[in-house]
Amino acid sequence: MYIESTNLGEKREINWKGKIVTTGIFKFPVNEPLFLDVEEVKNDVICNREHHGGVDQAVYAYSIKHYDYFKQLYPDLDWEFGMFGENLTLSTLEETEVHVGDTYKVGETILEVTKPRQPCMKLGVRFNDMKVVKQFWNSTKSGVYFKVLQAGNVKKGDQFELLSSDKTQPTIADIYTKKRKEKS
Known part of the structure; x- marks a missing residue:
């Protein structure tokens, strides 16, 4: 698994059905390295600190392989990495195989898996x-x-580079499925 794209976003105000929505979800590939800090990705806009950023959500990663699934559903979109609001687009990432607490060495950083993203409007x-x-x-x-x-x-x-994994911990997919059932 490697970084296919690094992505940053800027603050945007969108008129969505008559309501102004402020968001940082519009992320686009950049050619420079990203500095991953304890609570955020430097130079990336976070408009809603209640649900984004912070220690347990400092960096969001998404798999390039998942793009194929959604491209079939939305073939007319102008597809670019960062479409899902991710900071890191990865070559492969399988939520059914990644466990909470898994740690990785990536570039100069060490990252720990915390939780899945819950989509919002x-x-x-x-x-x-x-x-x-x-x-x-x-x-x-x-x-x-x-x-x-x-x-x-x-x-x-x-x-x-996987540093440690505890297979007794739930996978990201396990947690995500449980959250989905709780919301139903």
Whole structure:
């Protein structure tokens, strides 16, 4: 598993059905390394600190392989890495195999898996279609939030080297499925 793309976003105000929505979900690839800090990715905009950023959600990663699934559902979108609001687009990431607490060495950093992303309406704003929120929920393609144990730079091409894993811990998909059932 390696970094396919590093992505940053800027603050945007969108008129969504007559209501102004402020968001940082519009992320796009950048060519420079990202500095992953303890509570955030430097130079990335977080508009809602209640649900984004912080120690347990400092970095969001999403798999390039999941893009294929959603491209079939939304073939007319202008697809770029960062579409799901991720800071890191990874070559492969399988939520059914990644456990809470798994730690990785990536570039200058050490990252720990914390939890899945729970989609909100801003994903629908990004896709210009609220159906994507339910489709996202009904998959296990949630992506992964990481805690930054050692801050530093990461760049495109950096490998994820697994340092430790406890297979007795739940997978990200297990947690995501449980959350989905609780919301139903």
